[in-house]
Amino acid sequence: MGVSVVLRQVTKTYRVGDGSRVWAADSVSLDIAAGSRTALVGPSGSGKSTLLHLIGAIDHPDSGTITVDGQVLGDLAGAGLARYRAGVGFVFQQFHLVPGLSLLDNVYAPMVGRRRLVNRRGRALAMLDAVGLADRHRALPSQLSGGQQQRVAIARALVGRPGLLLADEPTGNLDSATAVEILDLLTRLQQEFDTTVVIATHDPGVAASCDDIFRVADGSVTADPDAPDRLAALLGGPRRAVEG
Numbered sequence: 001m002g003v004s005v006v007l008r009q010v011t012k013t014y015r016v017g018d019g020s021r022v023w024a025a026d027s028v029s030l031d032i033a034a035g036s037r038t039a040l041v042g043p044s045g046s047g048k049s050t051l052l053h054l055i056g057a058i059d060h061p062d063s064g065t066i067t068v069d070g071q072v073l074g075d076l077a078g079a080g081l082a083r084y085r086a087g088v089g090f091v092f093q094q095f096h097l098v099p100g101l102s103l104l105d106n107v108y109a110p111m112v113g114r115r116r117l118v119n120r121r122g123r124a125l126a127m128l129d130a131v132g133l134a135d136r137h138r139a140l141p142s143q144l145s146g147g148q149q150q151r152v153a154i155a156r157a158l159v160g161r162p163g164l165l166l167a168d169e170p171t172g173n174l175d176s177a178t179a180v181e182i183l184d185l186l187t188r189l190q191q192e193f194d195t196t197v198v199i200a201t202h203d204p205g206v207a208a209s210c211d212d213i214f215r216v217a218d219g220s221v222t223a224d225p226d227a228p229d230r231l232a233a234l235l236g237g238p239r240r241a242v243e244g
């Protein structure tokens, strides 16, 4: 099941070389509905990746609260925090597959410590099949195209059935036709698994495929109020109706 994500007054600063501070997130409040797809758009250095890292609890805010599925992340520590992180899927611009592992082992990897999961190899194969690469399961990442590697990365991110998928520029290294394929794949899998998806992107096509768009600038976030209308125009009608 997709989870809701709520940020309230979230601030994250980094100290840089000369002792000054960068406000990577500046009192950010935003709401992401369970099962929705949300885009974070904005120029380089505006704070998109920072927000994904905070939501994924890879990094911690200086102040403010992040609540995912009713759970305040700041209350988590130790095993609870590890469990939360393990329950979030990540997809990156550079794919980040493990070079020495086969595709199957790359997808299997997030399940290594999870002995109670039944049929982990079968799950990994099924996930590779869902992204159209089951027949290549013995191949190494270096033997694949960029788009194929991103398919594997998506399979790896979703194999544990996360309620939340965080994607940082998932189409940033792909040509536009391949980007559309990856987007279609994400859409199909998001519907199948009912996952909440948050995507940091420079790609207007990716943003237009989202239910909500937040604009990030200098660590501040504003909702794009035109997003639903623009979507409707792009799709020739209300999105929900198109989806049936």
Ligand SMILES: Nc1ncnc2c1ncn2[C@@H]1O[C@H](COP(=O)(O)OP(=O)(O)OP(=O)(O)O)[C@@H](O)[C@H]1O
Pocket (backbone or CB within 6 Å): 014, 015, 016, 022, 023, 024, 042, 043, 044, 045, 046, 047, 048, 049, 050, 051, 200
């Ligand atoms: N670990 C860090 N140490 C110091 N400053 C950082 C760190 N991580 C991010 N920053 C700074 O925080 C700001 C936001 O960075 P962030 O990576 O979130 O931007 P972004 O919107 O993802 O950019 P891009 O589109 O280039 O990926 C930038 O000014 C960046 O230099």
Ligand SMILES: [Mg+2]
Pocket (backbone or CB within 6 Å): 048, 049, 050, 168, 200
């Ligand atoms: Mg970034």
